[in-house]
Amino acid sequence: MSNIVNIRPDRTPVELEFIDRLVGRYKDTGPRYTSYPTVIEFSEHFTEDDLLGYLEISNQNEIPADLSLYLHLPFCSHLCFYCGCNKVVTKNQSKARTYLDYLFREITYYGDLVDSKRAVRQLHFGGGTPTFYDVEQIAAILEGLDEQFYMVSDPSRDYSIEIDPRTVDHNYIQDLASLGFNRISLGVQDFDPEVQKAVHRIQDERTVNKLVEQARSDGIGSINFDLIYGLPKQTIQSFSRTLDRVIESSPDRISVYQYAHLPERFTAQKRINESDLPNTRTRLDLQKLTIEKLLVAGYVYIGMDHFAKPNDPLVKAMSDGSLRRSFQGYTTHMDCELIGMGVSAIGELEGCMYQNAKTLDEYYMDLKAGKLPLRKGVVLSRDDKIRKQVIMDVMCHGRVDKRAFRTLYEDDFDLYFADEQPALDKLYRDGLVDYGPEYISVTEHGRYMLRNIAMVFDRYRHSLTSETRFSKTV
Numbered sequence: 001m002s003n004i005v006n007i008r009p010d011r012t013p014v015e016l017e018f019i020d021r022l023v024g025r026y027k028d029t030g031p032r033y034t035s036y037p038t039v040i041e042f043s044e045h046f047t048e049d050d051l052l053g054y055l056e057i058s059n060q061n062e063i064p065a066d067l068s069l070y071l072h073l074p075f076c077s078h079l080c081f082y083c084g085c086n087k088v089v090t091k092n093q094s095k096a097r098t099y100l101d102y103l104f105r106e107i108t109y110y111g112d113l114v115d116s117k118r119a120v121r122q123l124h125f126g127g128g129t130p131t132f133y134d135v136e137q138i139a140a141i142l143e144g145l146d147e148q149f150y151m152v153s154d155p156s157r158d159y160s161i162e163i164d165p166r167t168v169d170h171n172y173i174q175d176l177a178s179l180g181f182n183r184i185s186l187g188v189q190d191f192d193p194e195v196q197k198a199v200h201r202i203q204d205e206r207t208v209n210k211l212v213e214q215a216r217s218d219g220i221g222s223i224n225f226d227l228i229y230g231l232p233k234q235t236i237q238s239f240s241r242t243l244d245r246v247i248e249s250s251p252d253r254i255s256v257y258q259y260a261h262l263p264e265r266f267t268a269q270k271r272i273n274e275s276d277l278p279n280t281r282t283r284l285d286l287q288k289l290t291i292e293k294l295l296v297a298g299y300v301y302i303g304m305d306h307f308a309k310p311n312d313p314l315v316k317a318m319s320d321g322s323l324r325r326s327f328q329g330y331t332t333h334m335d336c337e338l339i340g341m342g343v344s345a346i347g348e349l350e351g352c353m354y355q356n357a358k359t360l361d362e363y364y365m366d367l368k369a370g371k372l373p374l375r376k377g378v379v380l381s382r383d384d385k386i387r388k389q390v391i392m393d394v395m396c397h398g399r400v401d402k403r404a405f406r407t408l409y410e411d412d413f414d415l416y417f418a419d420e421q422p423a424l425d426k427l428y429r430d431g432l433v434d435y436g437p438e439y440i441s442v443t444e445h446g447r448y449m450l451r452n453i454a455m456v457f458d459r460y461r462h463s464l465t466s467e468t469r470f471s472k473t474v
């Protein structure tokens with residue numbers, strides 16, 4: 001059993017004071033650890049030959065891993081000012097059609113490289129706005145995948161698509177269900193009209209609620225809401241109202257991301273008025289409010305930014321130790337290798353990770369030349385693999401088992417991480433972790449600061465040249 005501690009809703013003033021003190025001590029920036037090493041460590045020296053070598057190795061494993069496919073569909077018809085995604089804002093459908101021609105080439109390329117007996121257990125269409133495409137185009141992509149990969153149809157599959165509620169109607173949702181999607185993720189962000197105006201994403205709450213009802217009646221088994229806290233004009237009162245309405249809609253999973261304001265990296269964010277942004281204290285209060293309200297409503301806190309209903313597979317995975325963190329957040333498909341396709345998509349095989357070209361021009365150029373469109377990647381060293389495991393244990397299970405470490409790596413945990421001990425001692429003194437000869441465990445308060453705890457084990461943190469490349473941890 002994992003050691004996840006759910007945060008009690010009955011927080012006392014003493015505990016609030018405790019959290020206040022932490023804000024001062026941990027005003028740091030850091031990765032969300034959807035991977036380790038993080039994308040910032042990917043190098044342009046990673047080549048197509050490297051990737052082909054790893055694909056070959058994974059095909060030849062005695063039992064090759066099942067697959068998770070990620071397809072990046074970058075087009076959006078409107079710009080949201082908070083956006084940090086790789087997207088192309090356009091009304092021009094022909095641009096999106098051209099993109100599909102190239103995406104099919106990449107699908108075929110990978111289809112030829114991957115052992116056709118490897119089952120695709122997980123599929124995710126992300127963006128951008130995947131629903132920029134009409135249902136016929138989405139069906140054509142699925143057909144293309146089906147020709148090249150072994151797409152499974154059993155109920156344990158996890159086939160999901162991100163939906164912009166402003167772009168779809170009932171028929172669209174019905175068609176997605178009949179095409180085999182069993183999960184949808186709705187971009188909700190915030191229901192408050194002032195916040196919506198400030199981020200340039202106006203969407204009617206009734207539209208969202210109607211879509212949820214329709215998706216349920218069409219048999220979509222799992223509905224996720226994406227929310228964001230830390231947006232301009234957000235207040236405790238306004239976000240509290242949004243959370244109440246979300247709870248009424250009763251989605252199966254809720255992801256509540258912290259807004260990362262990095263206007264130097266994401267140009268769209270320059271249009272956000274910085275004086276409208278909540279301060280650090282309010283951001284932390286928003287996070288606390290979210291956790292408390294969702295727990296009272298019966299959701300289970302999976303970690304960092306994810307909540308799920310008690311009967312959700314994520315909760316089961318959390319209990320039996322099989323929960324993992326991937327580029328799409330928390331996942332139950334721990335054993336799958338990820339093949340990312342589309343502009344800027346990321347893939348992860350046993351031993352390496354890669355990322356595709358980020359611009360359409362570069363992406364098209366490589367595929368036209370008959371090459372995989374990857375631009376950078378990383379080969380994981382033994383040290384990377386060890387630290388990755390420890391960071392995943394912190395992020396997913398709130399516990400590191402030093403005995404299991406010794407068995408797995410034939411190394412003593414305390415000796416291996418001797419340099420990290422002073423940082424661990426600080427976390428211990430601040431009440432964020434507990435530790436003994438055989439374990440490190442995250443305390444109830446530490447659940448607020450998972451990124452800070454994981455960072456202790458990140459070898460690359462000390463060599464970062466620009467802290468602003470990551471978002472604030474609180």
Ligand code: SF4
Nearest residue numbers: 076080083085087128
């Ligand atoms: S937030 Fe989503 S819908 Fe909005 S511009 Fe970015 S990718 Fe497009």
